Amino acid sequence: xxxxxxxxxxxxxxxxxxxxxxxxxxxxxxxxxxxxxxxxxxxxxxxxxxxxxxxxxxxxxxxxxxxxxxxxxxxxxxxxxxxxxxxxxxxxxxxxxxxxxxxxxxxxxxxxxxxxxxxxxxxxxxxxxxxxxxxx
Numbered sequence: 664x665x666x667x668x669x670x671x672x673x674x675x676x677x678x679x680x681x682x683x684x685x686x687x688x689x690x691x692x693x694x695x696x697x698x699x700x701x702x703x704x705x706x707x708x709x710x711x712x713x714x715x716x717x718x719x720x721x722x723x724x725x726x727x728x729x730x731x732x733x734x735x736x737x738x739x740x741x742x743x744x745x746x747x748x749x750x751x752x753x754x755x756x757x758x759x760x761x762x763x764x765x766x767x768x769x770x771x772x773x774x775x776x777x778x779x780x781x782x783x784x785x786x787x788x789x790x791x792x793x794x795x796x797x798x799x
Contacts, residue, residue, distance in 0.1 A: 669738055676731050683728065684759040688769055696720050725776055726783035729756065733787025745788035752784020753777065 683690050696702050697713055706716040729752050736748035756777045764772035 666739070669735070672731075673735055673739070676735065680728070680732070680759075685762060685767060687767065689771075691721075691724075722775070722779045725779040726786065729780040729783030730787035730790070733784035733789070734791050735787075736784075737788050737791040745785065745792050748788035749781060749785040752787075753781040756780035756784075 697706070697716055702716060702720055705711070705719070706713075711719065732752050732755065733745070733748045736751050737743060737745065740747075759780075760772040760774075760777055763770040
């Protein structure tokens with residue numbers, strides 16, 4: 664029964680991840696994130712430069728992008744540990760960055776992306792671990 668309700672979100676997430684990762688240009692290329700009111704508020708509150716603000720938003724977006732991966736891994740494999748889900752997030756992120764480096768030279772493959780994506784996977788897995796602990 665579990666696999667039936669997980670099929671649609673897993674497929675939708677997988678498709679979105681592939682499209683975002685391998686699109687010919689960055690998904691935020693035509694978005695001026697620095698003009699968004701919440702982003703401006705954070706920049707002003709923490710006295711960030713425009714570059715620091717952009718890097719913060721980009722890192723937060725990458726973390727958020729991989730939270731579902733960590734959660735889905737543990738929902739599909741309830742007996743696996745959060746560490747295995749984190750390692751899977753690391754492997755998938757590394758594969759995406761490698762694919763971008765090889766197939767999409769106009770994109771920027773970075774170790775920073777692998778690190779923050781892996782953190783996102785760990786957060787998603789730990790959310791599932793926490794929810795299970797509360798449920799018991």
